[in-house]
Amino acid sequence: MNYQELANLIFPDAKDISYYEAKYPERNLPEGAIVTRFAPSPTGFVHIGSLCQALVARTVAKRTGGVFFLRVEDTDQKREVENGVTGIVKSLQEFDMAPDEGQIGENEEIGNYGPYKQSLRKEIYQSYAKYMLSIGKAYPCFATPEELEEMRAKQEAAKVRTGYYGVWAKYRNLSIEEAAEKIKAGVPYIIRFKSPGREDRKIKHKDIIKGNVDFPENDQDIVIIKADGLPTYHFAHAVDDHLMHTTHVIRADEWLSSVPLHLQLFQEMGFKPPKYAHISPIMKNDNGNKRKLSKRKDPEAAVNYYTELGIPNLAVKEYLLNIANSNFENWRKQNKDASIDEFDFQLNKMSVSGALFDMVKLLDVSKIVISKYTAEEVYEKAIEWAKVYDKELANLLEKNKEYSLKVLGIERGNEKPRKDIAKWSDLKENINYMYDEKFEKIKHNYELQKINDKEKIKKILNTYAEKYFNIQDDKQVWFDKLKDLAEEFGYAREVKEYKENPDKYEAHVGDVSTVIRIAVTGRANTPDLYAIMQVLGKDTVLKRLNSFA
RNA sequence: GGCCCCUUGGUCAAGCGGUUAAGACAUCGCCCUUUCACGGCGGAGACAUGGGUUCGAUUCCCGUAGGGGUCACCA
Numbered sequence: 001m002n003y004q005e006l007a008n009l010i011f012p013d014a015k016d017i018s019y020y021e022a023k024y025p026e027r028n029l030p031e032g033a034i035v036t037r038f039a040p041s042p043t044g045f046v047h048i049g050s051l052c053q054a055l056v057a058r059t060v061a062k063r064t065g066g067v068f069f070l071r072v073e074d075t076d077q078k079r080e081v082e083n084g085v086t087g088i089v090k091s092l093q094e095f096d097m098a099p100d101e102g103q104i105g106e107n108e109e110i111g112n113y114g115p116y117k118q119s120l121r122k123e124i125y126q127s128y129a130k131y132m133l134s135i136g137k138a139y140p141c142f143a144t145p146e147e148l149e150e151m152r153a154k155q156e157a158a159k160v161r162t163g164y165y166g167v168w169a170k171y172r173n174l175s176i177e178e179a180a181e182k183i184k185a186g187v188p189y190i191i192r193f194k195s196p197g198r199e200d201r202k203i204k205h206k207d208i209i210k211g212n213v214d215f216p217e218n219d220q221d222i223v224i225i226k227a228d229g230l231p232t233y234h235f236a237h238a239v240d241d242h243l244m245h246t247t248h249v250i251r252a253d254e255w256l257s258s259v260p261l262h263l264q265l266f267q268e269m270g271f272k273p274p275k276y277a278h279i280s281p282i283m284k285n286d287n288g289n290k291r292k293l294s295k296r297k298d299p300e301a302a303v304n305y306y307t308e309l310g311i312p313n314l315a316v317k318e319y320l321l322n323i324a325n326s327n328f329e330n331w332r333k334q335n336k337d338a339s340i341d342e343f344d345f346q347l348n349k350m351s352v353s354g355a356l357f358d359m360v361k362l363l364d365v366s367k368i369v370i371s372k373y374t375a376e377e378v379y380e381k382a383i384e385w386a387k388v389y390d391k392e393l394a395n396l397l398e399k400n401k402e403y404s405l406k407v408l409g410i411e412r413g414n415e416k417p418r419k420d421i422a423k424w425s426d427l428k429e430n431i432n433y434m435y436d437e438k439f440e441k442i443k444h445n446y447e448l449q450k451i452n453d454k455e456k457i458k459k460i461l462n463t464y465a466e467k468y469f470n471i472q473d474d475k476q477v478w479f480d481k482l483k484d485l486a487e488e489f490g491y492a493r494e495v496k497e498y499k500e501n502p503d504k505y506e507a508h509v510g511d512v513s514t515v516i517r518i519a520v521t522g523r524a525n526t527p528d529l530y531a532i533m534q535v536l537g538k539d540t541v542l543k544r545l546n547s548f549a
Numbered sequence: 550g551g552c553c554c555c556u557u558g559g560u561c562a563a564g565c566g567g568u569u570a571a572g573a574c575a576u577c578g579c580c581c582u583u584u585c586a587c588g589g590c591g592g593a594g595a596c597a598u599g600g601g602u603u604c605g606a607u608u609c610c611c612g613u614a615g616g617g618g619u620c621a622c623c624a
Binding site: 039040041043073075076078079141143145148156159160161162163190199210213214215216220222223225226227228230232233236252253254255256257258259278280281283285289290291292322323326327329330333351352353354355356357358360361363364365367371411414415416417418419420479482483486494495496508509510511512513514516517518523524525526527528529 | 550551552553554555556560561562563572573574575582583584585586587588616617618619620621622623624
């Protein structure tokens with residue numbers, strides 16, 4: 001019996017690999033085009049780090065006229081989560097990062113290099129495993145879990161490296177006949193790669209992000225086909241990225257230490273290896289220690305978290321780009337209105353070590369993103385969010401669209417737009433008082449400022465309402481009248497004047513306008529009071545001036 | 550523990566043997582004809598540590614410490 005016959009015995013129906021080699025020919029792409037992929041396992045929601053990785057992969061593919069595809073790595077059936085694929089596809093769509101090819105729904109896909117779901121590629125992997133068996137580079141292993149555990153215990157006791165390698169690889173040198181006999185007798189087995197590596201030899205790897213990294217060669221006879229017939233990650237990676245013609249594997253740096261294995265696999269299978277770029281994870285400070293953002297422990301690890309808070313997806317992407325290429329920020333400053341697709345992203349500029357996640361910075365980016373939206377855009381995006389997360393806000397905005405647009409348009413669209421909204425969940429609190437029905441329900445707990453005598457305040461408000469307030473006034477006239485009002489009550493007309501003679505005056509025009517601001521809006525801090533009054537309209541302003549208690 | 554990687558202000562980070570060691574966020578102060586926000590100006594704040602190499606090290610080499618990753622029939 002020879003290797004080929006053993007291979008036939010194990011995978012009698014598997015096709016010859018030439019079939020697949022012909023079926024998935026080289027891609028016809030321009031020179032320098034990068035083919036990348038996002039290859040998550042459908043085990044729940046998308047992690048912010050995965051999103052970052054997908055964003056980077058997609059960006060470099062787009063910039064080079066290449067392809068970005070989505071492959072679903074569902075070879076571990078135990079970890080599978082219902083609708084896992086849908087969640088991933090949806091998240092990518094929401095972030096405007098739909099793949100060029102690959103999985104586009106739980107069971108739908110596009111592209112010529114599929115299937116893109118690994119569980120549907122079982123036959124392909126088996127063909128390649130058969131090929132490896134037939135050339136003696138893989139073999140069946142009959143070790144039971146107990147046996148492996150025992151081996152590990154021995155290794156630990158002897159303080160040697162754990163794993164299935166060298167002398168420990170018990171079934172590596174089993175004769176073909178013996179192996180065949182066991183298989184025929186129904187002894188359970190899996191398929192292992194017969195590693196030609198030696199631990200005392202080094203391999204050189206040049207990672208696009210990490211740079212030169214030298215490792216000992218891989219000498220582990222890793223499992224390539226599991227008991228359930230599905231491949232392990234390593235084997236699937238080699239087969240898929242070969243067949244799908246991935247040029248650049250961009251993935252989390254937890255994979256870096258598998259590079260020697262992966263390179264060896266490509267080598268032994270006769271595949272051209274891809275280039276690798278290992279991305280550092282996004283970290284979190286946990287009691288003074290850095291650690292990866294964890295899906296289980298940290299709500300902010302899931303991309304949905306940001307969606308729920310109402311942080312625009314664009315802001316999340318800009319923040320991630322910021323972490324990924326720190327010159328993004330400068331570029332953004334110089335290209336305020338450009339699409340992020342125009343940014344010249346460089347993989348090799350990515351940081352070698354993991355960055356601590358900074359919510360404050362994200363919110364700052366978000367503020368800037370939102371400040372650039374027109375009133376109409378704010379209206380649409382806020383409603384889209386509110387319909388899911390805050391019905392009350394949605395109703396408020398929708399009840400009178402025209403009016404809402406005016407409210408949202410206050411101090412927006414000029415060259416120094418307001419930057420007071422960082423997320424849609426802040427919005428309601430910011431605009432509540434512009435709606436009379438809300439204003440009346442707010443329990444006003446006025447924090448009176450410098451002028452705090454209630455009787456005096458009422459007098460000021462009355463005087464203002466009767467003598468000075470005119471909705472038709474332009475801003476200068478309106479402001480001059482406030483000064484007149486201040487003067488009438490013996491306050492300083494100008495703030496400067498007050499500051500120069502602090503003993504001469506009790507207060508100044510700013511304090512007077514604060515009184516009016518509080519009466520009209522219920523708060524001491526608001527956007528431009530003139531603009532607010534214009535939007536509220538004469539009747540509402542008068543009503544509020546007169547009803548202050 | 551073995552192997553691999555990392556270490557510049559509170560955070561993200563420029564920097565590739567000679568710099569007053571950029572910039573952004575945060576923070577503090579002042580200014581911006583009324584608050585807030587914006588904007589402007591300014592302040593404080595960093596090369597983990599010990600040895601080399603060098604005329605000269607944040608930059609190169611070695612050690613130490615600290616941090617991270619990885620060692621599955623999980624990805």
